[in-house]
Amino acid sequence: MNILMVGPKSDSKGGIATVIANFKEYYSGENQVAYLATWTEKHKFSTGIKAMLTLRKIIRKNKIDVVHFHVAQKSSFHRKALLAKLVPRRTKVIFHMHASQFDTFYKLAGKKAKKKIRRELSRLDGLVVLSEEWAAFYEQITDAPIEIIENAVMVEEQPKYNPRATxxxxxxxxxxxxxxxxxxxxxxxxxxxxxxxxxxxxxxxxxxxxxxxxxxxxxxxxxxxxxxxxxxxxxxxxxxxxxxxxxxxxxxxxxxxxxxxxxxxxxxxxxxxxxxxxxxxxxxxxxxxxxxxxxxxxxxxxxxxxxxxxxxxxxxxxxxxxxFSLEKYFEKWDRYYESLLEEESQESLSISNLDERQKEWS
The missing domain is CATH 3.40.50.2000 (Glycogen Phosphorylase B;)
Known part of the structure; x- marks a missing residue:
């Protein structure tokens, strides 16, 4: 399976960049993962424009099955929602929600803005959140399928803690x-x-x-x-x-x-x-x-x-x-990616069976 991961450049500051950096450095599963930066420290605007111009080309060239967007709130959400509209229909789209203030962002939005947020979320094939608390929130504003995958980190063989540190x-x-x-x-x-x-x-x-x-x-x-x-x-x-x-x-x-x-x-x-x-x-x-x-x-x-x-x-x-080890984290993601395509196969099979029945009835 081919995955396109979309978000800030992995050497940028912040938790989202760290998550992407961990994928780049440590992921060794069967899936092929490509990366597209939408934000960098020094070239914020030009990096975003380049992402818009190259997204569909990368999807075609790499035969991408799933586009995995890393999303926060405010402008991050709106940028990724715009990019998501450029993804071909045959390709699955998921939003990986890292936002720490999406509830406030939604609460303060006007009536039309709230409707737009719900509409953008409803278009997704999946919404991945970081905790049960966040899952409960998103369930109130979207019918998109929600999966909980907590963050994870590389774990040292032995801790080096000094209890007398100051x-x-x-x-x-x-x-x-x-x-x-x-x-x-x-x-x-x-x-x-x-x-x-x-x-x-x-x-x-x-x-x-x-x-x-x-x-x-x-x-x-x-x-x-x-x-x-x-x-x-x-x-x-x-x-x-x-x-x-x-x-x-x-x-x-x-x-x-x-x-x-x-x-x-x-x-x-x-x-x-x-x-x-x-x-x-x-x-x-x-x-x-x-x-x-x-x-x-x-x-x-x-x-x-x-x-x-x-x-x-x-x-x-x-x-x-x-x-919260990376090994178990990547296993969760592999199962999740696979489930997205399994759903597509089941839908195609259901449509095929319906067509056959219709032929028999005619």
Whole structure:
């Protein structure tokens, strides 16, 4: 089977690009996968135009059976919906929904915009979502077949966690949605009690706004690390005691899966698909979005109990190894791709049988 994967270039920033990069680097199934970039860091507009001009040519040349679109909300959704209309009818189209705010995007849309969103979704042969929570949402707005395939990561043979490390990190874009400002207030409350612990926020986004808030709080235990480069990852992981992600909205963050696969415990909010990965007190810690006092309390307990850190670390690693490894992830995708074509074969067989019966009746 021939698959065309459409989304941001694999070396771009963000979770969607990481998912595509994992396919490019590690997928070794029987299917042949081609890639078409619709977005790059430096050439956003021209890359999108090129994708529109070359999509049908690539489908014909590679005899594509399924076009696998990676989709977020807002402009990402509208761009992919436009591209999907260019796909020949014989080729299956699926939207792989990574959106962390599609519910808000839909809620804020006007009546006509909502109708257009539902219409675009109804045209799909399949909709793949990251969690049961997101499946329940999309079922309210579309009749398109929905499949749940959670994100996954490459798992180390052995975790390299250091329970005596002193750095708490956050990976991803900075901003209110990710709880970045809440982290600053948490750090301030713990500053005098844990003077050796440093909170480092890695990522891009609302850099200037976060810096202003740090200045207003006179933060001494917080720093901004910029976008974490692949070549610096091992050094940062070695010094990390916890990954902190108190988001207000999420899909299923790659940053949580990646850090847990290294044996790094997580404290995160119970939104999106996160509760399917983190069980509070068993392999990590969960809080309600915006609950700063609960965050402070759990961090205080975590930082003063080395045995707890070791327990959460091992359980986090085992959870990813058992349920979120790339090997099992690719097996799920192979079965899903196959099911799409099986449905087509069954439909063709039904039509053929109907034609035969009609001939007999005439």
């Amino acid at each position: 750095e708490i990190i956050t990976l991803g874009r900075l901003g209110k949605r990710k709880g970045s400002y809440d982290i600053l207030h948490v750090a301030k409350q713990l500053e005098s009690e844990f003077p050796n612990v440093c909170f480092t926020l890695f990522g891009d986004g609302e850099i200037e706004e976060v810096e202003r808030e740090m200045e207003a709080l006179a933060s001494q235990n917080v720093r901004l690390g910029g976008w974490l480069l692949k070549e610096d990852r091992d050094e940062i992981v070695a010094g990390t005691v916890l990954h902190l992600l108190p988001s207000y909205q999420e899909g299923l963050p790659m940053s949580i899966l990646e850090t847990m696969s290294e044996g790094i415990p997580n404290l995160a909010s119970d939104v999106g698909g996160i509760p399917q990965v983190i069980q509070d007190g068993e392999n990590g810690m969960l809080i309600k979005p915006g609950d700063i006092s609960s965050m402070v309390e759990k961090l205080r307990y975590f930082l003063t109990d080395e045995k707890l850190r070791e327990k959460l670390s091992q359980a986090a690693y085992e959870k990813i190894k058992t349920d």
